[in-house]
Amino acid sequence: MTTAPPTHLAAALRRPGYLITAWPWRALAYLVTTTPVAGVLAVGLLVIVAPLTASFRSLQWGGPPPSTPLVVFLVVAGSAVVGLAPVVGVAVAALERWRLGLVDDRPVPAPVWRGVAARWSTAAGWREAGYTVWLATVVPAAYWLVLLLVALDVMLVVSPIAAGTADDVIVAWATVDTPRQATPYAVVGVLLVPVLWYGLGLLAAAQAAVARRLLGRTGDETALREVSRSRTRLASAYENERRRIERDVHDGAQPRLTSLSLQLGLARLDVPEDSPAARPLAVAHEQARGLMVLLRQIVQGIRPQSLAELGLAGAVGELAGESTVPVTVHADLDGPLPELTETTAYFVVSEALSNVARHADASRAQVRLTRERSTLVVEISDDGHGGADPGRGTGLAGLADRVAAANGRLLLASPAGGPTLVRVELPCRP
Structure with a gap:
């Protein structure tokens, strides 16, 4: 037997040698394919959020109130976003469950389709809508921050080349004008590359965890809570009863059957082979031995040895x-x-x-x-x-x-x- 390879990115990050496996590249593929999805959703949401933010800022600074057409547009567009979010979430969730396979080999069960109307009345529909909003807001902000860090590291790495072709190159927090002065910064940038690889993996793992959390659960947990508790009680009662049966069979019936088989065997030795009782006694002895084997199989089936x-x-x-x-x-x-x-x-x-x-x-x-x-x-x-x-x-x-x-x-x-x-x-x- 060998140690099982990780089945998802979060487990792979905890393993030594993560950087020399395929998991960092799988994480990068997951992040890159997220960009167009989150970008389209962010732009669509920005159409509503930008005018709304501008109107509030204008009111905050004592500006004129928003015009009637703008108010109508914001109300209609906002209502459309809230009303259509559970429906849009269906397509987004289906795509995200498929993309999750890039960093997570575990299957993600989809909720049972109960019609369009159920999208507004089930927890699964609103969880998918919530994930869509999260993908349009939090994910782009996190990606911009990571992109800045990557750009900073690239700037550190290429600083000696830039310093050799231009004067007074700004590198992070300092200014250099020769490749020699920029070399320490380049060394720091190279040393930060593995850290960034791990950071990208952590970002992808966090996003995948949120996706699995919001898209992988089905059913109404509140409605099933009592059923789950009842099932747990039944499982505990079954386990206790199984132990009792196993103990009774092992300590009670099995020794007695062994003793019976032994007594029948001794009786066969005392009975002459030409006696009328010899054959029935032999049959009884064989049946007792067969019953012992069957009983061992039953005990084995209760809990294998x-x-x-x-x-x-x-x-x-x-x-x-x-x-x-x-x-x-x-x-x-x-x-x-x-x-x-x-x-x-x-x-x-x-x-x-x-x-x-x-x-x-x-x-x-x-x-x-x-x-x-x-x-x-x-x-x-x-x-x-x-x-x-x-x-x-x-x-x-x-x-x-x-x-x-x-x-x-x-x-x-x-x-x-x-x-x-x-x-x-x-x-x-x-």
Whole structure:
């Protein structure tokens, strides 16, 4: 098993060697492609904000009040912006979810389309509108600041060349007139290049985090709060009952069945083979032994022994070794996991790999286990023909129910022709 590579920019920034990976270039591509989107939105908003600001400034300095046509224009245009923002936000959000893939490999679920009228009555519609306004206001201001810093660094780097072709060149806070005087500033500029690379990555990561926060959540959290609490209580009750059953089977039924099998075996030794009781006794002994195997499988199904002995990463590695499809496991887990989370993740991987072997017609698969703060992320991907559908009885519906019982969520991407990606996010707070 190897350390899992980061799946999003924020995680990549925390890794050593960030500057020599593809992530800085992905961050730069994300920022560059943001510029036209934010620019168009900013210009559209400026058409309303500029006259409004000028009118307020004029009133503040005792100037004449704004004319009636200007007031009508501002009222109509302002109302149009507020009224159309949820509709415009649909197109902007769709584009931004797609662009988010430049710096974040995790899928972003889109809200269910409920018609145009629902854009004004759902939280998702107003979150998308809020993100559109944020993209038109805060992002351009941040980009201008970063652009000034980049221009300053470029000026420091090229200062020796400029000083050799002109007199009295202003470099940041000083004036130089020879390349020798400008060399220290150029050295500082070169040393600041890695800092700027990291800064651009931080800017892109912050923007992506806001996009995921506003565009990735679906559903009304207020309406679902009680459902979530009830589901948590049910999951806790299930876990307690599972432990009780496991303890009763392991400490009660299993020893008695072992003793019964032993007594039947001893009885077979005392009964002659030609005795009428020999055959029924042998059948009873074999049935007892078979029942012991079945009971061990039941106990194993409640909580696999490999999970208790090897931990989640080791147990998943064992599942990968038993799969008929070659499976690569990447695990990046630090610290213990809650038992419910660990058990749920194990059965998710087990069921998903079983589906790959039976339905996907894949040549290889990959399992990725990562811990992102208080969330355990499990991803199972394969290169099969895709087209997985929870409604066709492939076990995905039951898998989603198991994940939901652990207060997690399951995301599925399986276009026709493949590949298929199953992503499960489970809480792992201690």
